[in-house]
Amino acid sequence: MPSDIYASLRQEAERAWTEWDDPSAARISVGISAAALTVGAGRTLDAIRATVAELGIEANILEVGDIGFSWADPVVHIARPGMPRVTYGNVSADAAPQLARDVLIDGNLRPDLALGVQGDAPIPDTEIPLLKDQSWMRDQLRLVMADFGHIEPGNVLHYAARGGLASLDRALHGMSPQEVIDQVRTSGLRGRGGALFPAGVKWGFMGPPSGGDRYLAINGEEGDPGAFTDAAIVENDPHRLLEGVLIAAYAMGCTKTYIHIRAEYRLPLLRLRRALHELEERGLVGRNIMGTEFSHEIEIEATGHAYICGEETALMESVEGKRGAPRPRPPFPAAYGIFGRPTTINNVKTISYVPTVLAMGGEEFAKIGAESASGTAMLSLSGHINKPGIAEIPVGINLAGVIENVAGGIRGGKQAKALQCGGPLGGIMSADEMDMPAEFQAMTAKGSPLGSGGILALDEDTCIVDLVKNISEFIDAESCGKCFPCRKGATHISRLLATIVEGFGQTGDLNKLQSIGQSMVAGSLCGLGQLAPGVLNNAVRYFESEFAEHIDDKRCRAGVCAGLTADAPQPAVEAAIA
16 A cells, blocks of 8 residues: 555646646647757747747647657657647657647648557557557567656656656555565566676675665766667656665665766756755655655766766765776675765666566566566667667567667668677677577677667678777777776777778787787776777677788778778778879
């Protein structure tokens, strides 16, 4: 049974939701995210508001989060009175006024712009399919993304109206801390930051409270190029993260949480701060939460750009106000963490699954996904694809199907050449290997771990050597420099690759690169140096002939490398002299 405090909040939330989602009125919502704003979503929202006012249309208008369809931004959702919402894509500020007139005045639902009808019931006598039946949605299972594009981000009443905070209420009033940990352990939830460590086991390392402060730190650094799912959660449904934080803190007896997030994530930060403020105002963060003895403080740490702070000990250094650089281990954070107190570090995605785990129950959650990793995977889809954006799929479905259906296939009718997964510390996989499960361990075995969910699809015109060079330059720039193997090794690899793409590669360079990489793996202090050679090693594994062409033939078949020719072998130095 829900507590009286939650029941009262839920009643208030349902009234507020009914006021917005009144089926007797027209409803218009526009997806606003940082990405959508870059293609004019803000101007689209302004144009719709002006048109509704000018025409005297009675309509409720709301700014919602991004549904994840970056390829279709700006996205607008419109419902005529008594009808379900229709989602429209690529609605520019110029097109928005006519769309509003057509749908709300003339009754023309504009199938040419429609992406699909939301919900389970189609609109009779129309050509518009259900959104969930579209090829890019059929394979998705949205657990963390369930409210993306449906609620006003940061509005606690909207979150609660759709079932939010029920899991927190259940935990505080019906479960012991150990029972919460047991449910998370039973669910099989693994860390979604890339390490895949079982979350329930990690929480158990903290042991029972023994007096004094203990901390939870949330890793929202997400500095990987091509990864943007953590920012999307904070931006589109910040209360889900905060509810997960409170449940996890209760389970581990933590007194305070630090949410570490980049300061340049302006819109996510704005919405997260609003969400936290609303919880604090209602007594859902602070002293005696929901009338219980549980008290907890949450602090948002907006920090400067530093990729290394995605490493947990460097994150702790940053929270303490120091330069972000790894600490030696042991001692481990659960024994000696932030300010010397027991600390657990979890990724944004990991914690955001926790409310769903309690709502479903650990056993039911464990039935989703693969045996090695239950649940879903949030994906950042980018590169040479038709439908870039964010998706959420059950772990283990076919990877080639994800690229063809969810990502819309390779643009321009070209063939896929490779996938670069897991960010700069991940790997490169030949497209010939794509017919396999989109599953963490299976992809790791192919040398291209899924990691935090970033998938960069590359077409046939991509130069793999140039791509690896660019990634190595990023790693070189982001190395903190604390340990010699990483500091010098990253620089040597990036410089040697630069000489190869400029046409000055020499026989034996590949052996040198791999030898340097082995030294980095063996001697680096943290995961950045230890994993940095992975992309190079797997690129050579699948595309060794392409490296050989660059070094021996001075040829770049893609015509990308300026120091090399695209057709006939010709030494770059001789070509320059000629």
